[in-house]
Amino acid sequence: MKLSTICLGVLLPNPRTGYEIQRIINTSLGHFQHASFGALYPALGALEAEKSVRSERAGSTGLGKRLYEITALGRETFQNRLREASGGEELRSDFLAAMYFCEQLSLDDITRLIDERLYRQRQERRELLALPLASMSDGQRLTVRYALAMKSAAIDFLQGEGRAIETAIQRERYQ
Amino acid sequence: MKLSTICLGVLLPNPRTGYEIQRIINTSLGHFQHASFGALYPALGALEAEKSVRSERAGSTGLGKRLYEITALGRETFQNRLREASGGEELRSDFLAAMYFCEQLSLDDITRLIDERLYRQRQERRELLALPLASMSDGQRLTVRYALAMKSAAIDFLQGEGRAIETAIQRERYQ
């Protein structure tokens, strides 16, 4: 799902500034999407051009905050794009790519790789756990729990088989 | 990790045609990477330009198979890129995006979404299970098991909580 669609969804309940939208995406939706400013502002510009969104500068000065608000057309557009959404999902993993070719790597590099993935996975789990689950909708909570389930599985795996492979490779190489 | 790096890795043990490389990536590495021809051939061209790879047409006719072979420089390049690899990993999920905003969706759409995700997840699990685990290296096997662990967690979740949310939403809406 492209960023502009996500923006519409975020604007549904309340008008927001670009900056706020970015923060919301990278925290509340951070387990399956993210947004850089270089992508966000052009996306908002395109939404405004197609009249899915309207904006105005807050205050009287020429510069400063710009508040984006979704239009009736925007709500319609969003619903259509949402209904078209397939159940698609994609994992891209530098970690797995590196492990796939780990015969080319030293044991130290392999250990470092697993440690780093484990560290980040735990970090991300903490961030998910820190979200205000109680104030979220059923669907939003489901996305968090789904992500959490996968993270936990990955952590368990890395702690078990991930560690085991290090000794296995060590045996193979130095025997 | 970019596609050209993956290509080098695939070419490590044997020379291959572009077509073969694509098939290998989309099956054996399909759980964390994929390649379209429109990305693959330009990538191979770039690798050849930088002399990481060398190629020649098989047979004497002008057209037909082109066999790519990694060079000494290519092996070096690959090792460097592999060592630079971070433990990064990213999930992009249209499914989660749609579920996040599922208040805008009908119950039928939600059910369809969950069914489709479950179906694909099982399909992908079957594909992983069909890989020739026995003939793979330790690292390669690890990537398959890791992906399998996450898939199984996702399937379990969708069968349990995924189903439960449908009735929860139904109660909320028609009460």
Place this chain on the structure above:
DNA sequence: GGAGACATGTAAGTGGTTACATGATTTC
């Protein structure tokens, strides 16, 4: 008045995808 968070925006580049065009080889 300085630091740091809040805020907007552009330009160049990247790493692809999709669609198309073409031809060779194998199998029935």
Place this chain on the structure above:
DNA sequence: GAAATCATGTAACCACTTACATGTCTCC
């Protein structure tokens, strides 16, 4: 000899990242 699969390649486009440039507001 038709269909399927193997095989190579290009052009147009896409959605985004990175790096940069700039300015505002709030708190100490």
